[in-house]
Amino acid sequence: MGSLRQRSGRAGRPRDASDPGTRTRILDAAEELFAGGGYEATPTAEIARLAGVPKGLVFHYFPKKIDVLVALVDERTLVEEAPEVEAVPGDAAGALSRLARRLPLSASPAMRRILFREADTHGSVRDRLGRLNGEIIRRARFALELALPTARGDAARLEVAAVTFAAVLLYQESLCQLTGHHIDPDAVAELIAHALG
Amino acid sequence: MGSLRQRSGRAGRPRDASDPGTRTRILDAAEELFAGGGYEATPTAEIARLAGVPKGLVFHYFPKKIDVLVALVDERTLVEEAPEVEAVPGDAAGALSRLARRLPLSASPAMRRILFREADTHGSVRDRLGRLNGEIIRRARFALELALPTARGDAARLEVAAVTFAAVLLYQESLCQLTGHHIDPDAVAELIAHALG
Amino acid sequence: MGSLRQRSGRAGRPRDASDPGTRTRILDAAEELFAGGGYEATPTAEIARLAGVPKGLVFHYFPKKIDVLVALVDERTLVEEAPEVEAVPGDAAGALSRLARRLPLSASPAMRRILFREADTHGSVRDRLGRLNGEIIRRARFALELALPTARGDAARLEVAAVTFAAVLLYQESLCQLTGHHIDPDAVAELIAHALG
Amino acid sequence: MGSLRQRSGRAGRPRDASDPGTRTRILDAAEELFAGGGYEATPTAEIARLAGVPKGLVFHYFPKKIDVLVALVDERTLVEEAPEVEAVPGDAAGALSRLARRLPLSASPAMRRILFREADTHGSVRDRLGRLNGEIIRRARFALELALPTARGDAARLEVAAVTFAAVLLYQESLCQLTGHHIDPDAVAELIAHALG
DNA sequence: AATGAATGAGTCTTCATTCAT
């Protein structure tokens, strides 16, 4: 909150070089508000106010309110091109930790909260979350396979390890925020590595 | 205009022996609807319709809509009196699995989904979720200590194991529903036991 | 249920030259209705109907119903800049009568009725009424002092005269309406002048 | 407030000697609440709660809510049998002052506030207020005629004096409450006597 | 593209009133 520039000027103002553009400002505002109070609880008028644009303009860029959420999810939770996994054979914990730090999410913490919160009610958000989770699992599995060539035999356990780690990675913030209990991905990585080692 | 409101009213029907009671029917309906579409998206009128009671009666029992949610959380997510943990020394996986099957939650899956979904926006729900999580962590830790007397030395790792397992337990349904990826508590129990063993 | 609310909207008609403006029309309607049936007994929908605007527009200009009353009191019961009191020495009755005709109230009779009726329950209205009364008392006292320089010695009686006259002025309409008994400010002015003369 | 006995017992309880009776307790509660917040703003449920009786019982005694107000006005604002006016010839001020102290109103201050507040909207209340005012005017006129036999010639001025004094008497509390300005009936009596003297 | 007044369906909530017990 308070991070967005307020724009009090009227129409026709020349675009400032540092002006991120109206559409972007609207999305910035929506991201902040959806993460804070949730999609349902955020009136479009509030988005407009925080973005510093007139109410009607939001509907110029996003004909329906849901389009704002869809755009946010589409544009701000990209699954990045798979970076190479640097796996040192034998160092499963390190491989997972590195994965954690390169989450294939260009998503801000705010976007991650939005993903969880709205997945329940909005199919497109749920799809995106599912795909993200799948991608993380895939990479965790791959990292573990690289780090522990000998463990390949126990595919089932490896899968469980990958799924568990993915869950921890994606949910860590929600977990902390909702339950008040911290969970440290690195420690979990270490635990899992031990289980497989 | 300016005159007195004229209103008509009628009294209720006799209570059937198998009737669980109006208040219970309202809570049943609310549980179903909140779990399905969420608290915000569920009009009180819808609760009344599903419960088979007139709209006004919902407010007779629950003066504010939020009171329905609070009652649900208060009455249907009880942390049960700690049952004895049956821990066979050496069998950490079994101890955790048994814990999973005796979740100190009298909560239905629906209630668990409600807990997560609404914890974000409703403090009292969040409190309850935090307490539940804390309780599960405590019991998991205790179960592990009983099952693995020798592991007591590594308190930190034990804690990570407990926290991870609690997260999996509480979130399993949300995880599955939101991401489409199943996570099997028993397999995770086995994984964790291996890590500590 | 659980889906997004679909709504339809339409935009407003062009403004006629003789159109006093929507906000003004709403206030006009509210003034009439509040004076007639009272604030509590007037639904906002009724205000909208009389003003010829859709229900929602009332809330566009006045977010809460009470804001309509407050705006009415703020904007339509102005205490005018003190006009000169024309006092002919010796003519106290005339001075008071002239004061009566220049009540420092731009308030219509309707607004005066509203002031009394709602002062009971709405602090801001009560404040305004108190200030008006104070102003009238002040002017009545001043007028009497100018008209009766010799009476200045008896300050207490002059004060009682001013207070009584102010009460009659402010309440005359309510008195008549509520009790059915007319009270003529000029006659009271004459009576009071006699008492001081 | 707090002056009414709370009755928590159930039906069939023997009537205590000091028990004023259910009907009376309901009226007591209503008087307090109507004077405090007004008739419209007082739910019948609130009356029942303050009276310490179940909601349904209010409607047993008073089938419609308005009947409570009507009963209050009928039974608690009696115009007393005219007491003799003690008028000392020549002492008009004293005659009026004595009248003020024997207001032909057995009404409590609370009832007087109710009379004014609800007269606007409820015909029967307005009637009663009109009759009271008429009675006070009549007595004031009579008192003045007795005290100032010589003033009889000026009937019009005497009438104005009576009307003004009646207004002050009836409205004194409302005036003070609404405007914050005190008005002293004795001082007004003195003023009026001077005008006629 | 920009603006904000206009629209009205929908939501929560209140409350007088009835009636079986």
Added chain:
DNA sequence: AATGAATGAAGACTCATTCAT
């Protein structure tokens, strides 16, 4: 007479959405 659950009409207020300018 006593009790409180039951009923539903009405009212305040919200908000996505449209459109003239």
